[in-house]
Amino acid sequence: MTSLKLDKAYDPAQVERRWYAYWEEQGLFVADPASPKPAYSIVIPPPNVTGQLHMGHALNNTMQDILCRYKRMAGYEVLWMPGTDHAGIATQNVVERQLAAEGQSRHDLGREKFIERVWEWRAEYGGKIINQLKRLGASCDWSRERFTMDQGLSRAVREVFVRLYEEGLIYQGDYIINWCPRCHTALSDLESEHEEVKGGLYYIRYPFKSANGYLVVATTRPETLLGDTAVAVNPDDPRYAELPEDTVLLPLLGRELPIIRDAYVSTEFGTGALKITPAHDPNDFLIGQKHNLPSIRVLDDSGRVNAEGGPYAGLDRFEARKVMLEDLEAQGLLERQEDYLHSVGHCYRCKTLVEPILSKQWFVKVGPLAAEALKAVQEGRTKIVPVQWEKTYFEWMTNIRDWCVSRQIWWGHRIPAWYCACGQVIVSRTTPQACPACGGRELTQETDVLDTWFSSALWPFSTMGWPQDTPELKKFYPTSCLVTGFDILFFWVARMMMMGIKFMGRVPFTDVYIHALVRDAQGQKMSKSKGNVIDPLTVMDDFGTDAFRFTLAAFAAQGRDIKMSQERIAGYRNFVNKIWNAARFTLMNLEEAIPEGAAAEPLLEERWVLSRLRRVAAEVARAIEEYRFNDAANAVYQFVWHEFCDWYLELSKGPLYDRGDPARQAASRRVLGEAFSRVLRLLHPFMPFISEELWQRLPGTQGSIMTAPWPSGDASEDDPAAEADLELVMAVISAVRNIRGEMGISPGQEVPLALTPHEEAARQVLAAQAGRIQSLAKTGPLAWAPEGAPPAKAAGAALARVTVFVPLEGLVDFAAEEARLDKELAKLEREIAPSVQKLANQGFLAKAPAEVVEKERAKVAEAQDKMARLRQNLARIQSFR
RNA sequence: AGGCACGUAGCUCAGGGGGAGAGCGCCACCCUGACACGGUGGAGGUCCCGGGUUCAAAUCCCGGCGUGCCUACCA
Numbered sequence: 028m029t030s031l032k033l034d035k036a037y038d039p040a041q042v043e044r045r046w047y048a049y050w051e052e053q054g055l056f057v058a059d060p061a062s063p064k065p066a067y068s069i070v071i072p073p074p075n076v077t078g079q080l081h082m083g084h085a086l087n088n089t090m091q092d093i094l095c096r097y098k099r100m101a102g103y104e105v106l107w108m109p110g111t112d113h114a115g116i117a118t119q120n121v122v123e124r125q126l127a128a129e130g131q132s133r134h135d136l137g138r139e140k141f142i143e144r145v146w147e148w149r150a151e152y153g154g155k156i157i158n159q160l161k162r163l164g165a166s167c168d169w170s171r172e173r174f175t176m177d178q179g180l181s182r183a184v185r186e187v188f189v190r191l192y193e194e195g196l197i198y199q200g201d202y203i204i205n206w207c208p209r210c211h212t213a214l215s216d217l218e219s220e221h222e223e224v225k226g227g228l229y230y231i232r233y234p235f236k237s238a239n240g241y242l243v244v245a246t247t248r249p250e251t252l253l254g255d256t257a258v259a260v261n262p263d264d265p266r267y268a269e270l271p272e273d274t275v276l277l278p279l280l281g282r283e284l285p286i287i288r289d290a291y292v293s294t295e296f297g298t299g300a301l302k303i304t305p306a307h308d309p310n311d312f313l314i315g316q317k318h319n320l321p322s323i324r325v326l327d328d329s330g331r332v333n334a335e336g337g338p339y340a341g342l343d344r345f346e347a348r349k350v351m352l353e354d355l356e357a358q359g360l361l362e363r364q365e366d367y368l369h370s371v372g373h374c375y376r377c378k379t380l381v382e383p384i385l386s387k388q389w390f391v392k393v394g395p396l397a398a399e400a401l402k403a404v405q406e407g408r409t410k411i412v413p414v415q416w417e418k419t420y421f422e423w424m425t426n427i428r429d430w431c432v433s434r435q436i437w438w439g440h441r442i443p444a445w446y447c448a449c450g451q452v453i454v455s456r457t458t459p460q461a462c463p464a465c466g467g468r469e470l471t472q473e474t475d476v477l478d479t480w481f482s483s484a485l486w487p488f489s490t491m492g493w494p495q496d497t498p499e500l501k502k503f504y505p506t507s508c509l510v511t512g513f514d515i516l517f518f519w520v521a522r523m524m525m526m527g528i529k530f531m532g533r534v535p536f537t538d539v540y541i542h543a544l545v546r547d548a549q550g551q552k553m554s555k556s557k558g559n560v561i562d563p564l565t566v567m568d569d570f571g572t573d574a575f576r577f578t579l580a581a582f583a584a585q586g587r588d589i590k591m592s593q594e595r596i597a598g599y600r601n602f603v604n605k606i607w608n609a610a611r612f613t614l615m616n617l618e619e620a621i622p623e624g625a626a627a628e629p630l631l632e633e634r635w636v637l638s639r640l641r642r643v644a645a646e647v648a649r650a651i652e653e654y655r656f657n658d659a660a661n662a663v664y665q666f667v668w669h670e671f672c673d674w675y676l677e678l679s680k681g682p683l684y685d686r687g688d689p690a691r692q693a694a695s696r697r698v699l700g701e702a703f704s705r706v707l708r709l710l711h712p713f714m715p716f717i718s719e720e721l722w723q724r725l726p727g728t729q730g731s732i733m734t735a736p737w738p739s740g741d742a743s744e745d746d747p748a749a750e751a752d753l754e755l756v757m758a759v760i761s762a763v764r765n766i767r768g769e770m771g772i773s774p775g776q777e778v779p780l781a782l783t784p785h786e787e788a789a790r791q792v793l794a795a796q797a798g799r800i801q802s803l804a805k806t807g808p809l810a811w812a813p814e815g816a817p818p819a820k821a822a823g824a825a826l827a828r829v830t831v832f833v834p835l836e837g838l839v840d841f842a843a844e845e846a847r848l849d850k851e852l853a854k855l856e857r858e859i860a861p862s863v864q865k866l867a868n869q870g871f872l873a874k875a876p877a878e879v880v881e882k883e884r885a886k887v888a889e890a891q892d893k894m895a896r897l898r899q900n901l902a903r904i905q906s907f908r
Numbered sequence: 909a910g911g912c913a914c915g916u917a918g919c920u921c922a923g924g925g926g927g928a929g930a931g932c933g934c935c936a937c938c939c940u941g942a943c944a945c946g947g948u949g950g951a952g953g954u955c956c957c958g959g960g961u962u963c964a965a966a967u968c969c970c971g972g973c974g975u976g977c978c979u980a981c982c983a
Contacts, residue, residue, distance in 0.1 A: 036945070203981095221980075228983085246983060293982055301983055310981050370980085383981085415912070419978075422911075426979090513978085544977090581931085582921080587913085588976085590920065598932060601945040608943035615942070657922070661930075676942075684941085761949095767937095768949030774938050805940085858927070861964095865926080870963030879926055879964090886927065 033614060033724075037607035039571025043716045047161055050719075055733045056166045058106035060498035067103035068503035069095060070487050070536075071167060072511050072519070073175065075114035076149055077121050080159035082545035082591060083512060085563040086583065088165050089576045090542060090656055091510045095166050096712040097651050100737040106503045108490050109160070109167035111153065113176040115439040115479040116210050116376045122148050122438075138437050138474075145438050149174075159564065164572055164715045166733070171499075173490045175482040176440070183489035184440045184482050185456055187530060192444075192454040196392045197432075199444075199452070203309040204431050206384040207374040208330030208344070212435040213388050215478060216428060217518055219372030219381045228367035229352065230298065232360040233258055236283060238271035243362050245297025247369060248307075249355070250348040252277065253336045254325040255284055257303040259314060262288035264299050278360045279351060280337055287318050306385040322385055328435075330382055344382065389433040389442060389475065396525035397427045403524060409534045412654050413585045416513060416541045423517050430522075432478045439476030446471050484522035487535035504531060508538040516541065540654045543588045545579075561591055569593075573714035574600040580713055581660040602664060603717055606710065609672050610721045613703045616683050616696055617726050627694035631756070631796060632678035634749035637698070639670055640705050641740035647709060648737065663709055671706055674757060678799055700727060705738035752792045755828055756799060762824035762831040763804035769847045770822060772838055780806035781818045781832040789828040806833075820907055822847070823900035825893035832900075841904050848901045852894055859890045 050056060058068075069091050074084055095107045122145050123133055133141040153174075160167065173180060191197040205219040206212070229249045232241040242258055255277055260267040273286045291314060292301045305315025305322040315322055325335045330344045339347045355361040372381035401424040403409050404417060411417045433442060445453045447462035448469050461468050482489070487506055491499040505527070511520060520539055527535030566575050577599045582589045629637075643666045650659035682688075682695040704725055711718040711732050722732035763780060772778060780800070784790035790811075793800070797809040812818050812832055821832040822844045835844060862883045865871045872880060 033942090035943075244983085248983085291982085296982055308981075308983080310983080313981095369983095419912075422979075517979095584922065587921080592920080594932065595920070597945080601943095604945045605943065608946085610942080612942035661922080665930085672942085673947090680941095764948060765950090771937075774948065775940075862927075865964070868963060871926090872963080874963045875926075883926080 033607065033611045035608075035611075037571070037604050037717065039573065039603070039716065040568070042720045043162075043164075043572055046716055046719045047164065050166065050731065050733060051169065053731060055731055056107070056168050057170050058168050058503070059104060060502040062104035062502075064102060064104040066106070066502050066507075067095070067098040068106040068108065068506040069508055069510065070108040070490060070506055071110065071165075072509075072515070073110045073112040073173075073483065073486065074156045074160075075117055076111045076153040076156070076174070077114055077117045078111075078156045080156055080163070080563050082561060082563055084156070084160070085163060085575070086542060086545050086579045086589065087510055087512065088160055088163055089579045090540070090583065090654075092163070092165050092576075092715070093580060093651060093656060093659075093712040094508065094510070096715060096733065097648070097737070099166075099733060100708065100711065100735060101648070102736070104502070106171075106499070107165075107167045108171055108173070108503075108506075109157070109165070109169060110173035110175070110486075110490060111156065112483055113174065113439065113479060115434060115436055115476060116212065118145060118149075119436050119438040120210070120376065133437065141437055162564070162567060162572065164576065166715070171490070175479070175486070179492065180482060180485070180489045181440055183485050183493050184477065185443050186494045187485060187526065188443055188477070188481075189454055189456050190530075191391065196395065197389060197454075198392060199387065199389050201385060201387050202390070202431075203307075203312045203383045203385050204388050205372055205381045206328070206386065207377065207379055208326075208328065208382055209377050209379040210374060210436065211328050213386060213431055213433060214374060214381060215431050215480075218375045220375050221370040222373050223368060223370050224380075226367050226369060226371075228297065228365045229355075230362040230364065231278060231302075231355060232362055233275040233278060233284070233300075233302070234360075235270075235272055236274040236276055240271065241360075242267075242270075242275055242286070242300045243298045244300045244302045246302055247367060248348070249351055250332070250339075250344055251304045251307045251325065252302055252351070253280060253332065253339065253347075254304045254306050254323040255282075255302045256305060256315065256320040256323060257285050257287050257318065259287045259289045259292050259301045259303050260299060261290060261292040261294045263290075264292075264294045266294075266299060278355055278358070279339075285320075287314075287320075289314055289318070307383055309383055312385060324385055326382060326384060388431050389444075389477075391430040391432055391481075393427050393430050393525065396529055397424045397521075399528045400424055400521060400524035403528060403534045409524065409537060409539060411539045411541065413541065416516065416539075419513075420516060420521065424521060427521075430478075432481050433473075433475040434478055435475055437476065439479060440482055442473040442475050442477060444473040446473070480518055480522060483519055484526040485530070487523055487527055488531050493530070500531075504535070505533050506536045508540060509536040510540045510542065512544060513541045514544070538654075542583060543585075545589045545591050561593070566593075566596060570596045570600040571603060571716075573717045574603045576715075577602065577660060577664075577713050580656040581664065583656040583660075585655065602668065603714065605668055605672060606706075606714075606717060606721075609667075609676060609706070610703070610724070612676060613699055614724060617700050621693050621696050621700075622689060624690040624693045627691050629698065630682060630695065631749055631753055631792075632675055632799075633695065633698045633702075634744075634746045635753040636671065636675040636702050637740065637744040638746035638749055639666065640702060640709075640738060641744050644705070644709060644738045644740060648739070651712065660713060663713065667706055667710070671702070674753075675702065677803055681799055681802060700725065704728060704735075705740070707732060708735055708738045711735075755789060755792055755826075756796045758826050759793065759800055759829060759831055760804045762826060763800075763806060763833060766822045766824060766831075766833045766847075767805075770835070770838070770843055774805070776805075776838075778806050778838065779810070779834045780804065781810040781812040781821065781834065783812045783814055783817065783830040783832070785814070785828055785830070793829065817900065817903065819903070821900070821903075823897065824851075825896040827889055827893070830896050841907055844904050845901065848897050848904070852897055852901075855890045855894050855897075859887050862887050 095105050099105045126132060205214040207214055226247050228245055228247055230243050230245050232243055234241040244258060258275055275284050275286060277284050303311045303314055305312045305320055306324040323335050325332055326344060327333045332339045332342045332347045334340050342350060352361060374381055404411060404420060411420060443455060445459055447467050449462060449465040449467055451462050451464040453459045459470060488504055491497055491504055523535045574596055578596045643662055646662050647659045679695055679699055682691055685692055707718045707722050719732050722728050782793055784793060818832050818834045820836045821834040824831040865883055
């Protein structure tokens with residue numbers, strides 16, 4: 028045990044450093060699949076290896092840590108499975124940038140060398156975020172840390188791919204996909220983020236082949252006209268019912284284009300004539316297929332016009348647009364242009380404008396998988412919290428489209444498909460030696476890798492050793508809860524649902540808790556470009572990790588974004604300091620050995636604090652279990668500061684300082700130690716560091732606080748009578764303090780006190796607690812004023828069970844007291860006005876539940892009682908003027 | 909275009925049919941032997957607007973206004 032002496036203020040930096048290493052050394056984070064305890068498991072949303080801890084991570088992992096630490100204390104065998112994600116495009120970008128700084132490209136290195144280079148990068152920098160999570164206090168089982176590219180997970184990926192392929196749920200095909208010309212890869216629909224862009228709507232004339240005149244077509248992407256293979260109109264459009272001929276000439280290139288008729292074309296938009304570019308637009312592609320049109324791809328992988336573009340070949344897509352518009356204008360073919368606001372896809376990694384391009388890719392046929400994932404939530408096998416997200420989930424799962432999983436990058440799981448010269452495609456778990464069709468041995472492996480989210484989708488079971496049948500899977504799958512932000516509900520959660528059900532036969536988690544986004548104090552999304560990011564590491568430096576975590580928990584109300592600002596964290600830093608000082612007080616009193624002695628009858632405040640602790644522990648537990656982290660944090664805050672510190676510690680000073688009764692003192696010291704130990708345990712899930720530090724210093728504790736039981740207390744400690752009695756005492760003390768404050772009597776000045784209890788029970792309680800009242804309200808010896816005979820010249824306060832008098836002679840002027848009483852009366856009047864009105868309402872008396880009516884009556888009666896006493900006092904005061 | 913949230917104290921928000929709450933900030937007094945990152949007391953609100961349901965609406969319903977977000981291939 029370390030010394031009991033504490034510094035006056037808490038220094039988090041010094042304390043935090045100590046305990047994380049201790050927990051790890053003691054193996055307290057390690058989950059035992061053989062444990063007889065019930066299982067509780069969470070898989071971490073794996074941060075990108077390229078990641079730096081940001082507010083989102085901090086919130087997300089704080090919540091998981093609160094759940095895990097609480098569950099351990101509550102008697103569960105907890106597995107919090109950690110790891111990182113290989114983040115294909117992001118990581119490749121980072122390493123490519125590094126190469127660029129050396130004047131190289133990945134192509135200079137070649138695929139193998141490049142991948143080696145990425146692994147080197149990961150070895151050097153990849154662990155950064157893990158250390159940052161440790162800094163946050165995350166109690167993950169690091170002995171099981173996984174990486175989506177490690178061997179085990181790669182095996183799972185290959186297994187899943189092959190099985191899906193064998194079942195026809197993965198196929199290869201030519202479709203329009205989203206292409207990022209900067210990353211040089213296909214993207215899934217989700218990875219193309221739609222953003223509003225100011226563009227133009229250009230009206231272009233397509234001259235008839237031989238007849239005079241032209242068809243006017245409206246487009247937002249004039250450069251794609253190079254790939255047009257038809258112009259379409261609606262068959263029912265009267266404007267085009269009779270055309271001079273059914274062929275037009277493509278402007279600039281002069282190619283002949285058929286005019287086709289298709290109901291898809293809207294008669295409302297533009298001119299009702301639509302240019303068809305099957306290789307660069309998903310709808311045009313479908314129309315092209317239907318009408319057997321050729322597809323001409325006119326942009327290369329970098330977004331430059333290719334050879335098909337004739338005179339424009341080699342121009343960048345934006346440059347080409349500009350030049351072509353000039354040429355059209357010059358040729359009199361640009362009829363007009365309008366400003367046009369529309370939303371277009373951007374690469375979610377690099378924000379480059381995405382280009383729809385026809386290309387051969389691998390797809391997952393998600394329909395059947397989604398149907399099961401949808402059903403699982405509908406049937407409640409997985410519960411989404413808060414429920415409103417279920418609707419979003421349902422909508423997406425219902426309208427889901429096939430998932431393009433191939434990426435033309437190098438860093439990732441290479442697709443286990445091989446091509447034979449004979450045209451055979453072989454998909455296999457192991458590298459095939461010969462073509463099963465022709466026996467040829469010249470096989471080349473697919474160069475594409477899989478979407479990173481493909482491997483993340485397997486995370487809940489691949490991390491536990493699947494496809495092997497492991498004890499971990501048996502004990503910890505399905506996981507208990509997934510904690511994540513809504514931004515990856517589709518990317519990740521939905522896909523884990525599909526894969527988990529498909530390959531494990533059971534949902535991957537029973538609860539999904541969707542939390543909010545952390546924004547800045549103005550409610551703006553934090554982003555580097557806006558420069559409004561608050562770095563969690565800096566916050567932890569400035570305020571301490573515990574204060575930061577507590578702030579996150581306290582602000583994490585369901586369904587609302589969190590606006591983070593320094594001042595709020597400072598408030599909770601003060602709370603941490605308050606706890607530190609409560610510990611100073613406690614430890615000072617426990618410094619000397621507590622003498623053995625006969626158990627003393629517990630004091631009122633002791634019965635009260637244990638009763639309250641039990642209630643609060645239950646309240647906090649329930650809130651955590653229902654993911655109401657803010658309620659949990661606020662309950663702890665309110666109790667620790669405003670009940671434990673403000674009242675219990677203050678009240679306990681009496682017996683603790685009283686050397687005249689050693690047995691009594693010893694008993695109070697024991698209760699103090701016990702109560703404080705429970706406070707620390709209540710705090711531990713939120714504030715792991717300071718709670719451990721103080722736990723270790725608290726006499727009588729053993730081992731880490733992590734292994735201490737949740738302070739549920741014992742039913743025998745429930746003591747509503749103590750709670751009610753102490754409330755009476757507190758009310759009397761508050762009343763005296765109020766008079767003091769309002770009357771401008773200095774805090775140091777002792778005042779006389781007289782009480783008129785209205786019932787015997789109250790009199791007994793107050794008599795027993797007279798000493799406490801005297802010291803906390805700073806009054807002279809308690810006097811009793813008989814009912815109906817109040818002390819002369821006294822300020823008074825009317826409570827339900829007692830009237831409080833502070834005889835004022837020589838202390839204050841009566842005008843002030845008159846004003847104070849008037850104010851009090853007015854306040855009571857205001858308070859009961861609505862009730863009085865209700866009681867005058869026949870409808871209320873007839874229809875409202877009896878107990879509600881009774882409550883209103885009691886409320887009014889009590890207030891009127893108080894008011895009568897106050898008026899009496901007012902009259903007396905006035906009589907002295 | 910559809911969908912989903914949210915408008916409550918100066919600020920940030922909790923609450924959710926029967927007594928308007930918290931934190932921070934503000935005012936006054938106080939370095940009382942845990943704590944000035946503190947103590948005690950206090951001020952401060954048409955619960956966005958308009959209708960409706962109800963004995964009773966900040967709360968439920970409808971309609972506005974405002975804000976934010978998500979989804980979407982009408983060029």
